[in-house]
Amino acid sequence: xxxxxxxxxxxxxxxxxxxxxxxxxxxxxxxxxxxxxxxxxxxxxxxxxxxxxxxxxxxxxxxxxxxxxxxxxxxxxxxxxxxxxxxxxxxxxxxxxxxxxxxxxxxxxxxxxxxxxxxxxxxxxxxxxxxxxxxxxxxxxxxxxxxxxxxxxxxxxxxxxxxxxxxxxxxxxxxxxxxxxxxxxxxxxxxxxxxxxxxxxxxxxxxxxxxxxxxxxxxxxxxxxxxxxxxxxxxxxxxxxxxxxxxxxxxxx
Amino acid sequence: xxxxxxxxxxxxxxxxxxxxxxxxxxxxxxxxxxxxxxxxxxxxxxxxxxxxxxxxxxxxxxxxxxxxxxxxxxxxxxxxxxxxxxxxxxxxxxxxxxxxxxxxxxxxxxxxxxxxxxxxxxxxxxxxxxxxxxxxxxxxxxxxxxxxxxxxxxxxxxxxxxxxxxxxxxxxxxxxxxxxxxxxxxxxxxxxxxxxxxxxxxxxxxxxxxxxxxxxxxxxxxxxxxxxxxxxxxxxxxxxxx
Numbered sequence: 001x002x003x004x005x006x007x008x009x010x011x012x013x014x015x016x017x018x019x020x021x022x023x024x025x026x027x028x029x030x031x032x033x034x035x036x037x038x039x040x041x042x043x044x045x046x047x048x049x050x051x052x053x054x055x056x057x058x059x060x061x062x063x064x065x066x067x068x069x070x071x072x073x074x075x076x077x078x079x080x081x082x083x084x085x086x087x088x089x090x091x092x093x094x095x096x097x098x099x100x101x102x103x104x105x106x107x108x109x110x111x112x113x114x115x116x117x118x119x120x121x122x123x124x125x126x127x128x129x130x131x132x133x134x135x136x137x138x139x140x141x142x143x144x145x146x147x148x149x150x151x152x153x154x155x156x157x158x159x160x161x162x163x164x165x166x167x168x169x170x171x172x173x174x175x176x177x178x179x180x181x182x183x184x185x186x187x188x189x190x191x192x193x194x195x196x197x198x199x200x201x202x203x204x205x206x207x208x209x210x211x212x213x214x215x216x217x218x219x220x221x222x223x224x225x226x227x228x229x230x231x232x233x234x235x236x237x238x239x240x241x242x243x244x245x246x247x248x249x250x251x252x253x
Numbered sequence: 254x255x256x257x258x259x260x261x262x263x264x265x266x267x268x269x270x271x272x273x274x275x276x277x278x279x280x281x282x283x284x285x286x287x288x289x290x291x292x293x294x295x296x297x298x299x300x301x302x303x304x305x306x307x308x309x310x311x312x313x314x315x316x317x318x319x320x321x322x323x324x325x326x327x328x329x330x331x332x333x334x335x336x337x338x339x340x341x342x343x344x345x346x347x348x349x350x351x352x353x354x355x356x357x358x359x360x361x362x363x364x365x366x367x368x369x370x371x372x373x374x375x376x377x378x379x380x381x382x383x384x385x386x387x388x389x390x391x392x393x394x395x396x397x398x399x400x401x402x403x404x405x406x407x408x409x410x411x412x413x414x415x416x417x418x419x420x421x422x423x424x425x426x427x428x429x430x431x432x433x434x435x436x437x438x439x440x441x442x443x444x445x446x447x448x449x450x451x452x453x454x455x456x457x458x459x460x461x462x463x464x465x466x467x468x469x470x471x472x473x474x475x476x477x478x479x480x481x482x483x484x485x486x487x488x489x490x491x492x493x494x495x
Contacts, residue, residue, distance in 0.1 A: 007255050011467055014257075018463035022270070029274055050325055057329040069414045076416055134425060136412065139320065140290030142425055218413050246321030248328070253413040 046182060046237035049246030062250035069252075071186040075217040078132045083146035087199060089207045090137060093241065094179030095227055104211055106195075109232035111164055118159075120211050123195065126150040126158055131192055131215065136253060138220040138242075147215045148198030153189045164233035165189060171238030172214055175229030182238035183216065183223055187252060192217050195228070220251045258468050260383070260460040262348070268341040269461060275333045278326060280436055285323025288316050293433060305433070331406065338399045353383040355393050360386040371449075395442055398435050405432040 005013065039051040047055060105117035129151050136142045156165045170188040173180040187193065196215040197204055204210040209226025216223050222242045232238070243249040261269075288311060295303040311317050345351040356364075363386030369375035371387075379385055384392065408418040408428040422428035450458055460466045 007257060010257060011255075011465075014465065015459060015463050022462045025270070033274075049321065054325045054329055058325060061328055065411070065414075069411070073413050073416070075413050076419075136425070138289075138324075140286065140429060141292070242321075246325065248324065253411055 044244070046239055047243040047249050049244065058248045058250075062248070062252075065250070065252060066184070066186070071190060073218075075133045075192050075253075078134070078144050080132060080146060082144045083132050083200065084143050085200070087145050087208065088137075088141070088143050090139070090221065092207065094174030094176055094225070095207065095209070096178070097176050099175075099206070099210060099227070101211070106212060106228060107230040108159065108161070109230065110161070111167075111233070116159060120197065123150060123155075123197065123212065126154055128198075129154075129194060130198075131194060131217070133192070133217045135215075135217070135224075136220055138222050138247065138251065146200050147194060147196045148201070149194040149196035149212075149215065151191060152193045152195055152214075153191060155195055156189065161233075167233045167235050169234050169236070169238055171230075171232045171234060172225045172228050173230045173232075174225065174227050177229070179225060179241050180239055181214075181223050181225045182234075182240040182243070182249070183219065184250070184252075187216060187218050190216070190218050218253055220253065222247065223251055254470055255467055256470060257465045259464060260466045261464050262350075263464060264344050264348075265341075265350070266461055266464060268337060268344065271333070271337050272341075275330055275337060276439065278330045279334050280439065282323040282326035282330070283433075283436055284314075284316055285319040286327060287433065288318075288323075289320040293430065305437075328410070334399075335403055338396070338403075342396060354389060356386065356389040360389050362386075364390050371452075391442070391445075395439075398438055398442075402432060402435050405429075405435065 036051060036053060039053050042048060042050055042052045042055045047059075050058070105119060106123065108116040108118065110116065127150065128148055130146070130148045132144065132146045134142045135145045152170075156162070165185060168185055170183050170185060171180065172183070194215040196209075196213050197211060199205065199208055204213060207226075209228075212228050213226045214224050214228060237249060240249055242251075284306075287305075291305060293305040294301050306316075345354060363379050366375060366377075366379040367385050367387035370377070370379055381388075404418055405422055405428045407415050408422045409425065409432060412419045412425055412428075419425050419428055422431055456466050
């Protein structure tokens with residue numbers, strides 16, 4: 001027969017066991033954290049800059065969000081009086097060269113290899129939509145701003161881009177190719193996504209992307225590319241300026 | 254005579270110790286995010302006496318220009334924070350332990366007595382079961398705060414999908430401020446918690462790792478035999494602090 005432990009022995013025994021497990025768990029946690037911080041960097045592609053497992057979680061979040069969330073939610077809109085007069089300017093990548101106003105064309109690359117070259121006059125002929133919403137920057141600030149332009153979905157149907165729109169992603173690139181974004185098609189065709197040429201009822205200023213920019217309220221501002229040069233469509237994720245710098249590709253709100 | 258008295262169940266101990274590093278990572282990555290738009294400060298009558306955060310703080314902890322990194326950690330560990338918190342609440346409900354945690358009608362009055370006692374102003378020990386009134390309030394408040402962090406966090410992370418949450422929080426920028434204020438709340442809680450744990454001593458600290466406390470009972474002739482036998486139900490006993 002085993003002799004029963006005294007209280008003192010029981011205390012020592014249980015304390016030892018519990019603290020061993022505790023210290024072991026703490027060590028495992030620290031090792032896990034170190035591993036995560038030293039895990040191989042992701043293969044640079046449409047996204048870059050993060051540790052591979054971390055990027056996998058962000059991409060997993062996107063998959064989950066896109067599955068459970070609706071693309072039909074409308075962004076809250078405001079009366080004109082709520083719109084800011086001094087609109088914040090953040091970033092000028094892709095805007096450094098002068099704009100050739102006379103020869104300016106929006107290039108749209110079609111699936112069959114054709115390229116549409118569309119003038120601003122043609123774009124202005126399409127039905128205009130105005131949008132006053134709380135523009136949200138990934139930095140954490142937001143501002144109610146007033147924009148005008150053509151809904152991307154209207155543009156797509158006017159130029160018969162249905163086949164292209166059946167693909168997964170849309171890509172926008174500035175004329176100098178310095179700034180570029182990729183957007184999932186559902187968000188691009190959201191009824192509040194605009195090819196925008198007006199701000200506060202006036203032509204877009206140069207620093208806001210004159211003559212044509214994107215306004216996509218279901219994404220952080222990083223996706224609202226200023227000064228669109230080329231619009232194209234793809235099955236795979238197009239390259240994306242900020243996703244290459246460690247940000248979430250989806251960046252959906 | 255010394256004997257062992259069970260205090261914290263294994264589940265509670267795991268929830269507690271998982272939450273600690275996860276919350277630490279959430280706070281740290283949250284600061285990396287906050288840096289990109291560090292607009293909060295406390296100003297009274299024109300005097301700015303607290304700035305979140307001063308330049309030396311960012312420098313010391315190497316906070317600057319790490320927004321993307323901060324976001325990636327934040328949106329990775331948010332799952333652990335939420336799941337661990339959810340399981341903890343579920344556990345306290347199923348086990349019935351919530352009864353020892355949720356403040357009762359008298360708790361707010363008693364909490365005052367606890368405070369006076371802790372500050373050595375009042376001699377008599379206020380009544381308590383596993384937790385005293387102040388602890389009940391604190392440990393319940395921290396869970397409500399956790400829920401608040403999830404709600405305000407969701408509101409600023411997905412404001413289009415959860416526009417009703419944004420509304421509930423009083424708007425997008427207010428939701429961000431609330432999310433930040435709650436974090437400051439955790440830090441304050443942590444400071445008080447650490448001080449209390451240090452003051453309560455080794456026996457108390459050990460119990461959150463081992464699960465038991467060692468109590469001294471008077472000799473068998475005068476002691477209540479019940480307190481010796483009861484090793485499973487801490488709820489029926491007079492507990493020590495923390």
